[in-house]
Amino acid sequence: MQIQTTAEDQRIAWLAALAITIHILESAFPSPLPGIKPGLANVITIVVLVQFGWRSAAWVSLLRVLCGSLLLGTFLTPTFLLSLGGAVCSIAILWLACRLPGRGFGPVGFSLLAALAHMTGQFTIAWLLFIPHPALWRLFPVLLTAALLFGTVGGIIAGGISNRQRQCST
Amino acid sequence: MPQPALPQLHPLLRTLTLGLVCLLAACNRAGDPVYRDQFFAFGTLIDLTFHGVDTPRAEQASRALEQTFRQMHSDWHAWQPGALQQANAGLAEHGQASVDPAMAALIQEANRLSTLSNGLFNPVIGRLVALWGFHNDEPPQGPPPAADRIRQLVEQVPASTDVRVDDGQIHSRNPAVRYDLGAFAKGYAIDRGIEQLKELGILHAIINAGGDLRAIGRHGNRPWRIGIRDPRKPGVLASIEPAGDESVFTSGDYERFYEHEGRRYHHIIDPRSGYPAGATVSATVIHPVAATADAAATALFVAGPDAWPAIARQMGVKYVMLVDREGRIHLNPAMQARLKFESEPEAIVMSEAL
Amino acid sequence: MMTRADRVLMAIVLCALPLLYLHIWTDQEPATMLRMQVADMDATVTPLTPDRHVQLAGPIGESIIEIRAGQARFLDSPCPGKVCVHSGWLREAGQLAACLPNRISIQLLGSRPRFDAINF
Structure with missing residues (x-):
């Protein structure tokens, strides 16, 4: 039996594979503070969003979380739930952000929104499911600051990649 | 020629910044429209908190409330000359006494709640409380009373069901009945105080009488926030936000007690044994009516960690927290949903839904 | 490389974050x-x-x-x-x-x- 794949399917598969690789590489580095990661895999999502649209970006993002967790052995563990919550939130906010009329957001705006949404989603799940302690909220602004930093840097990188790609393809 | 992006953006940014600065200022404005006052009555400190009431009106209400509380206190005092003492003297001599309508209403309500609590809240064990030495502003020094004197009083089984109230008269068929409305009068008085505040048009207030309180309305745009003190160490155990109009009452063994030869004797006497109830450290009850919350906190304290759910159901109490001698926290599910613990409790025992 | 929407978003986030710190961290002001x-x-x-x-x-x-x-x-x-x-x-x-x-x-x-x- 053969599954018919379209060019888009293959593209998504390639990009997801790339994102998963980064995701796994990133998880190998210890994090200075729980919950804070540079989120380099997020860069791929933004590049895909800018170049191929929201649908592809959503696929890449969800495949990354799913396959990444299977490969790392964290599938259905708390880590997976946190990561899934973050991904779903950032995809949702990107869907809204794509609908902004006019020239809309650039890679930096998308990346920033995605990072903030990712952090908020992850934090909410952590708070609801694992540590429903009011003191946890004290961490929230710190985490969002990290998200602001890494989101912006990620967005600048994503913008750089997108521009170069566009130059290559023309 | 395309306009440069930055100058175009400036007015927008300026408005935005201005708006945020105003917001900041609003968040940070010093003080909030809260009026506080305190006075001494019912042998304790009455702490008033009003929100959104201008100062002259608040002061007036506070004075009026102070008068009401003083009056109720002297009328219903358990061991100082007053209406209640006269009634007790009448019961002792003739088995009956005449009472004014306010006192009759108070006694009737106490009797009703006592019956609902299977007598665990017992307002007619005045002689037992006096024997233990708690008819005094200062806790006694010990030693505890002799066992046979306690047994003697317990065997007479004074119960509120022995008392009939009609037509300005109370009749008792049990010569051992003596009213001690101690804590209960405090809850009942808080209810009268809240009624008075509502009549004065004050709709956002807390009356806190020595740690037992009723809160109405809100603190501006948020609910009132009540901290429940930890019965065994300094600081707050959990907090709760009263919804609209609710009373939070706690009976604890730390409120009035003395220690004799390393044992603690506190003021919450189990009417069945004649001794301070032993299994509970504190019982906290939330109920709309302060008098009910007051009687229930006492009754559930006496009932202890096993029997409290049945009594709570009978008394129509929906939210209970009980801390036992081992430090375990007993809760019903609805109470857990409302409590915010300051730190995760070590041991929670969940009851069935009430 | 930043669009106007990016810049506005950045401005909002930069302004809102200090407010969030203020709101969450000063929940318990010391008594004075x-x-x-x-x-x-x-x-x-x-x-x-x-x-x-x-x-x-x-x-x-x-x-x-x-x-x-x-x-x-x-x-x-x-x-x-x-x-x-x-x-x-x-x-x-x-x-x-x-x-x-x-x-x-x-x-x-x-x-x-x-x-x-x-x-x-």
Whole structure:
């Protein structure tokens, strides 16, 4: 039996594979503070969003979380739930952000929104499911600051990649 | 020629910044429209908190409330000359006494709640409380009373069901009945105080009488926030936000007690044994009516960690927290949903839904 | 490389983040003032700095209030039971202690107390 794949399917598969690789590489580095990661895999999502649209970006993002967790052995563990919550939130906010009329957001705006949404989603799940302690909220602004930093840097990188790609393809 | 992006953006940014600065200022404005006052009555400190009431009106209400509380206190005092003492003297001599309508209403309500609590809240064990030495502003020094004197009083089984109230008269068929409305009068008085505040048009207030309180309305745009003190160490155990109009009452063994030869004797006497109830450290009850919350906190304290759910159901109490001698926290599910613990409790025992 | 929407978003986030810090981290403002009341007299409100002792004359004698490091307590009181002294330091805005026999109450005040009332 053969599954018919379209060019888009293959593209998504390639990009997801790339994102998963980064995701796994990133998880190998210890994090200075729980919950804070540079989120380099997020860069791929933004590049895909800018170049191929929201649908592809959503696929890449969800495949990354799913396959990444299977490969790392964290599938259905708390880590997976946190990561899934973050991904779903950032995809949702990107869907809204794509609908902004006019020239809309650039890679930096998308990346920033995605990072903030990712952090908020992850934090909410952590708070609801694992540590429903009011003191946890004290961490929230710190985490969002990290998200602001890494989101912006990620967005600048994503913008750089997108521009170069566009130059290559023309 | 395309306009440069930055100058175009400036007015927008300026408005935005201005708006945020105003917001900041609003968040940070010093003080909030809260009026506080305190006075001494019912042998304790009455702490008033009003929100959104201008100062002259608040002061007036506070004075009026102070008068009401003083009056109720002297009328219903358990061991100082007053209406209640006269009634007790009448019961002792003739088995009956005449009472004014306010006192009759108070006694009737106490009797009703006592019956609902299977007598665990017992307002007619005045002689037992006096024997233990708690008819005094200062806790006694010990030693505890002799066992046979306690047994003697317990065997007479004074119960509120022995008392009939009609037509300005109370009749008792049990010569051992003596009213001690101690804590209960405090809850009942808080209810009268809240009624008075509502009549004065004050709709956002807390009356806190020595740690037992009723809160109405809100603190501006948020609910009132009540901290429940930890019965065994300094600081707050959990907090709760009263919804609209609710009373939070706690009976604890730390409120009035003395220690004799390393044992603690506190003021919450189990009417069945004649001794301070032993299994509970504190019982906290939330109920709309302060008098009910007051009687229930006492009754559930006496009932202890096993029997409290049945009594709570009978008394129509929906939210209970009980801390036992081992430090375990007993809760019903609805109470857990409302409590915010300051730190995760070590041991929670969940009851069935009430 | 940033669009206008990017810039506006960035501005909003940069402004909102300090507000969030302010909101979440100042939930519990330290107490700044001490309210002291003797019997039916008007209350006096005094700042919690500098560290010092305050003598208050009540109906049965003199109670001493100790103010130190933004906290306050009954250091001594002429009452027999010393319940007020045993109740220890008041640390948070809204907390209060009282000497009933000497009819003196003290309470920490702050602009944003964590609790409006304490149940016990």
